[in-house]
Amino acid sequence: MLQSLVLGGVVFSYLVLGQSGAEANPLEAKLGCERMLRIAVIILIVIQALYITCEAMLLVELTRFQLEEIAGASFFLAGIVSIVCGLLIVFVPYKAKYSVWVLSLLALGVIAATVATSHAASRLESRGVLMSFTALHLVAVGCWIGGLPYLLLSLRAHPTPEAEHRMLRRFSSVAMTCVSVLVATGVGTCLYYFDSLFALYGTAYGVMMASKAALFAVLLLLGAVNRSIVNRNRKGDITNRLRYFVATEIGLAMAVILIAVSMTTQPPAVDLRAQRVDGATILDRITPRWPRLRTPAVSELTPATRPLDKQAAATLPATYVPGEKIHTPNTPSDIAWSEYNHNWMGLLLLLIGIAAVLAQTGCISLAKHWPLLFVLMGAFIFLRADPENWPLGPNGFWESFDEAEVLQHRMAVLLVVAFAVFEWRVQLQTSKWKYAPLVFPAVCVAGGMLLVTHTHSLNNIKEELLAEMSHIPLALLAILTGWSRWLQFRLPKRDQAVVSWIWPLCFTLMGTILLNYREA
Amino acid sequence: MRIAARPFSFSVLIAVGQNCRRLLALLLLVAFALSSNLAYAHAILVEASLSANSTVAGPSTPIRLRFNVRIDAKRSRMELVGPDKTSTLLSATQPSPDTLQAVVEGLKVGAYSLRWQVLAVDGHITRGEIPFSVKS
Numbered sequence: 001m002l003q004s005l006v007l008g009g010v011v012f013s014y015l016v017l018g019q020s021g022a023e024a025n026p027l028e029a030k031l032g033c034e035r036m037l038r039i040a041v042i043i044l045i046v047i048q049a050l051y052i053t054c055e056a057m058l059l060v061e062l063t064r065f066q067l068e069e070i071a072g073a074s075f076f077l078a079g080i081v082s083i084v085c086g087l088l089i090v091f092v093p094y095k096a097k098y099s100v101w102v103l104s105l106l107a108l109g110v111i112a113a114t115v116a117t118s119h120a121a122s123r124l125e126s127r128g129v130l131m132s133f134t135a136l137h138l139v140a141v142g143c144w145i146g147g148l149p150y151l152l153l154s155l156r157a158h159p160t161p162e163a164e165h166r167m168l169r170r171f172s173s174v175a176m177t178c179v180s181v182l183v184a185t186g187v188g189t190c191l192y193y194f195d196s197l198f199a200l201y202g203t204a205y206g207v208m209m210a211s212k213a214a215l216f217a218v219l220l221l222l223g224a225v226n227r228s229i230v231n232r233n234r235k236g237d238i239t240n241r242l243r244y245f246v247a248t249e250i251g252l253a254m255a256v257i258l259i260a261v262s263m264t265t266q267p268p269a270v271d272l273r274a275q276r277v278d279g280a281t282i283l284d285r286i287t288p289r290w291p292r293l294r295t296p297a298v299s300e301l302t303p304a305t306r307p308l309d310k311q312a313a314a315t316l317p318a319t320y321v322p323g324e325k326i327h328t329p330n331t332p333s334d335i336a337w338s339e340y341n342h343n344w345m346g347l348l349l350l351l352i353g354i355a356a357v358l359a360q361t362g363c364i365s366l367a368k369h370w371p372l373l374f375v376l377m378g379a380f381i382f383l384r385a386d387p388e389n390w391p392l393g394p395n396g397f398w399e400s401f402d403e404a405e406v407l408q409h410r411m412a413v414l415l416v417v418a419f420a421v422f423e424w425r426v427q428l429q430t431s432k433w434k435y436a437p438l439v440f441p442a443v444c445v446a447g448g449m450l451l452v453t454h455t456h457s458l459n460n461i462k463e464e465l466l467a468e469m470s471h472i473p474l475a476l477l478a479i480l481t482g483w484s485r486w487l488q489f490r491l492p493k494r495d496q497a498v499v500s501w502i503w504p505l506c507f508t509l510m511g512t513i514l515l516n517y518r519e520a
Numbered sequence: 521m522r523i524a525a526r527p528f529s530f531s532v533l534i535a536v537g538q539n540c541r542r543l544l545a546l547l548l549l550v551a552f553a554l555s556s557n558l559a560y561a562h563a564i565l566v567e568a569s570l571s572a573n574s575t576v577a578g579p580s581t582p583i584r585l586r587f588n589v590r591i592d593a594k595r596s597r598m599e600l601v602g603p604d605k606t607s608t609l610l611s612a613t614q615p616s617p618d619t620l621q622a623v624v625e626g627l628k629v630g631a632y633s634l635r636w637q638v639l640a641v642d643g644h645i646t647r648g649e650i651p652f653s654v655k656s
Contacts, residue, residue: 052643055643058645059595059639059643059645062637062645063595063597063637063639063645065595069594069595070595072594073592073595073639073643074592074641074642074643075641075642075643076643116641117641117642117643118642119589121590121641122563122589122590122640122641122642123589123590124589124590124616124617124618264642265562267562267564267588267589268588271564271566271588272564319562319563319564319565319646319647319648320646320647320648321562321644321645321646321647
């Protein structure tokens with residue numbers, strides 16, 4: 001994302017803002033863009049320096065090589081190139097005649113350093129073609145997505161309406177070109193990384209690719225809406241609508257980028273020929289069945305062995321990352337427990353979705369208390385997520401906190417309850433804090449982004465992949481819920497009609513998916 | 521000189537609030553940048569001359585491991601763990617950008633384990649273990 005911001009800043013400042021005429025180029029906009037570019041570059045330098053330092057130290061520990069030997073590795077050299085280019089960008093005088101060329105070259109240098117450590121650079125066949133596709137893909141992301149924050153900043157500088165329109169049309173042309181490049185290079189890369197349609201749905205890489213494509217389609221739809229607003233050029237549209245749609249576009253694009261990043265932790269689908277999950281298994285898993293509404297007894301679960309002990313006894317897979325959580329198969333009772341939990345959560349979410357829909361219509365006044373159902377959900381998670389711990393299991397409440405997963409569950413409980421309280425007060429219009437309505441969208445978007453980017457095993461384990469097929473749609477729906485709710489607060493009342501129905505429907509769909517969740 | 525105390529001003533709070541928003545935006549950008557920087561490709565084993573739990577004839581056997589991507593052989597290693605649990609670092613060569621190769625000699629009858637660790641071009645380590653046994 002930072003590489004995109006750097007390239008986007010250069011392209012926007014000189015190609016869009018600079019070419020749109022002096023009126024679109026008020027000093028405030030120009031200075032604002034330069035400031036944002038410098039901040040992005042400084043953060044890039046700091047992150048890269050932290051990354052290569054931590055990675056080098058980790059490798060010294062794991063490989064027992066000296067630091068001088070690690071410093072010759074490609075990732076280290078690529079990081080140094082990125083840092084040097086970043087430092088030069090900070091010190092180049094932006095007002096000089098040659099600055100546009102120097103800054104462009106340096107920004108491309110940062111992109112090149114990223115390409116040097118990508119999947120494409122490590123392939124054996126068609127390396128040149130794949131690296132070219134990756135480079136063009138990243139450049140297109142930078143010019144389009146990276147330019148959006150600068151566009152938002154420049155709109156706030158209040159240029160004249162004519163100059164604003166010229167700037168928007170220019171950026172729209174840049175965006176259209178970038179979308180074409182993204183689609184072409186994306187399809188081109190897929191032709192090398194997927195050997196069949198089977199690979200698209202039978203591997204974790206394929207499932208992530210499909211989710212990226214789905215969210216990209218939503219992004220294109222939003223981009224088309226923005227383009228039509230620009231073309232219509234109606235008075236007040238920019239201030240009242242376009243700014244918020246652009247902000248939503250940035251948010252969705254960040255989710256797409258995170259999915260892409262998550263994909264890079266997986267081997268390309270073409271490398272996993274033997275471990276694919278077949279269509280019949282997937283179909284069987286997603287075929288609707290009656291949910292599990294009766295729970296197995298706690299005594300039927302596997303003995304309350306602490307996860308760390310389970311890990312120590314687990315069989316190592318063929319390939320693994322040091323420190324990775326090793327998948328351990330569950331017993332039928334464990335599976336039944338997990339399915340019961342997910343199915344009841346689905347029922348709760350479905351009720352919440354229906355109540356939220358009813359609250360929107362205003363037919364039933366009691367429906368506006370739907371956020372309180374989330375308190376029930378929090379209590380459910382607290383009781384059932386970790387049966388080996390208090391109050392259901394032998395491990396004490398404070399003792400259980402030494403496991404990361406238990407801590408995550410407890411934090412999720414606090415988050416859900418806080419979310420419920422905030423949103424309930426928003427529904428009743430009793431909250432005086434002006435940011436209270438933003439808690440709901442923030443929690444949904446954050447939850448969706450976390451779910452979409454959690455790490456996967458390298459071995460394309462069948463059960464993990466099948467669970468992924470319900471987690472990914474949930475994550476995408478959570479992201480859409482958050483952003484549609486945010487738009488509902490920001491847009492004028494006459495524009496809220498469509499977005500105000502999106503998030504309740506997303507809740508209903510999430511509930512339906514969880515009601516059908518199965519692990520066997 | 522007496523400095524008059526200034527009354528509490530809400531504009532100060534607004535300024536602090538605006539700075540807090542900027543700080544929050546900056547922190548979110550840093551968090552996002554950190555998370556998006558931490559994920560890169562990893563090398564997985566696609567072919568091995570030794571299969572797990574196989575039996576080989578001693579006293580020497582060639583070992584060849586092929587991965588799905590180019591690896592940094594200088595910073596990768598193979599280790600042999602013997603029946604007495606002692607480990608020996610093997611001298612590995614790289615016949616092609618995606619392969620590690622070594623010849624193990626002096627094998628006695630018993631259970632062994634080959635542990636490999638490779639560094640991919642992106643800077644990430646992956647590991648694996650192949651147990652096998654040696655017959656007379």
